[in-house]
Amino acid sequence: MVILPVGSSYGKKVMSCINHLTFSIPSGRTLESPLQIRLHQASTKDENQGENETNTGFIMWPSAVMLSHYLSNNPHVLRGDDTPDGDVMELGSGCGLAGLTAAALMQNDGSTSDDKVVFTDYNRAVLENLKRNIELNDFVVQHEVLALDWFDQQPLEDSSDPVEKEANTWVDMDGTSHGQFRLIIGADLLVCTNDAELVAATIYRALMEGGRALILGPSSNRRFGLATFPDACREKGMTVTVDENILDANRTSGFDTERSRQKLMNGLELGGYNQRANSLGHDFTVFTIDKPITTTSYGLG
Numbered sequence: 001m002v003i004l005p006v007g008s009s010y011g012k013k014v015m016s017c018i019n020h021l022t023f024s025i026p027s028g029r030t031l032e033s034p035l036q037i038r039l040h041q042a043s044t045k046d047e048n049q050g051e052n053e054t055n056t057g058f059i060m061w062p063s064a065v066m067l068s069h070y071l072s073n074n075p076h077v078l079r080g081d082d083t084p085d086g087d088v089m090e091l092g093s094g095c096g097l098a099g100l101t102a103a104a105l106m107q108n109d110g111s112t113s114d115d116k117v118v119f120t121d122y123n124r125a126v127l128e129n130l131k132r133n134i135e136l137n138d139f140v141v142q143h144e145v146l147a148l149d150w151f152d153q154q155p156l157e158d159s160s161d162p163v164e165k166e167a168n169t170w171v172d173m174d175g176t177s178h179g180q181f182r183l184i185i186g187a188d189l190l191v192c193t194n195d196a197e198l199v200a201a202t203i204y205r206a207l208m209e210g211g212r213a214l215i216l217g218p219s220s221n222r223r224f225g226l227a228t229f230p231d232a233c234r235e236k237g238m239t240v241t242v243d244e245n246i247l248d249a250n251r252t253s254g255f256d257t258e259r260s261r262q263k264l265m266n267g268l269e270l271g272g273y274n275q276r277a278n279s280l281g282h283d284f285t286v287f288t289i290d291k292p293i294t295t296t297s298y299g300l301g
């Protein structure tokens with residue numbers, strides 16, 4: 001099964017990108033025709049970000065395509081067969097391809113129709129673009145866009161305040177607390193060395209006990225932070241499985257290494273990437289993070 005970009009509606013180049021893309025997702029067992037995801041890449045004229053924000057979320061990254069492949073090929077993850085009931089969140093959504101794919105697949109699966117998909121990022125222009133991308137797709141499935149900065153999610157286990165230490169919430173950029181999720185997804189989040197600790201702390205705050213996070217990024221020699229991410233999660237009591245080089249290992253059903261690379265590259269070219277040689281040379285790693293259920297969650301204390 002593959003996710004194919006099938007066209008661009010405007011072809012207008014901004015930041016070397018074609019800014020309107022349409023992806024086609026094989027729909028599996030319930031629909032005869034593929035699901036279509038429409039996506040707009042943000043432009044420099046949308047830029048109104050704060051001085052500490054980066055514009056990496058203006059464009060759609062290779063890992064988002066791969067995470068969408070992964071979700072499409074592993075429907076049990078979105079169905080939540082192994083997790084409690086609850087909503088789904090995308091961290092560092094950028095253009096939101098992975099979250100949009102999750103919403104489309106959930107919408108196509110009646111069993112999860114009550115679950116909400118929450119898209120998050122810290123860049124204001126990216127958040128505006130995310131809202132536009134959701135509108136482009138006419139979802140019936142519940143959805144929300146929230147401003148979440150990983151820097152705001154303090155590592156609660158270090159708190160001396162017992163109430164705060166046991167808090168089961170995360171905070172948005174206005175300081176409002178929100179509930180936790182059964183599934184957290186994220187593509188290409190670990191770019192700088194301190195991202196590992198920040199993303200691990202955010203997952204810890206935002207994930208329900210018994211919940212799962214799937215974080216997919218380029219293999220470790222391409223990004224700082226990937227190597228230390230598993231230990232940052234384990235230090236918080238979460239378990240981590242690392243599945244490296246998923247293209248070469250051909251571990252995710254439907255991947256035919258060369259054909260998948262080629263299709264990925266076609267997608268990236270459509271997205272405006274001029275890094276064909278670089279991208280062809282790299283593979284991807286999937287981190288599966290599980291937050292164990294403790295006795296307190298049963299109210300036995």
Ligand SMILES: C[S@@+](CC[C@H](N)C(=O)[O-])C[C@H]1O[C@@H](n2cnc3c(N)ncnc32)[C@H](O)[C@@H]1O
Nearest residue numbers: 056057060061064092093094122149150187188
């Ligand atoms: C490399 S981009 C990946 C975007 C998207 N997931 C994709 O794969 O196309 C990293 C994303 O993380 C977001 N980001 C970076 N630092 C962040 C922070 N401290 N809090 C929340 N989001 C952040 C950026 O705005 C950007 O959207």
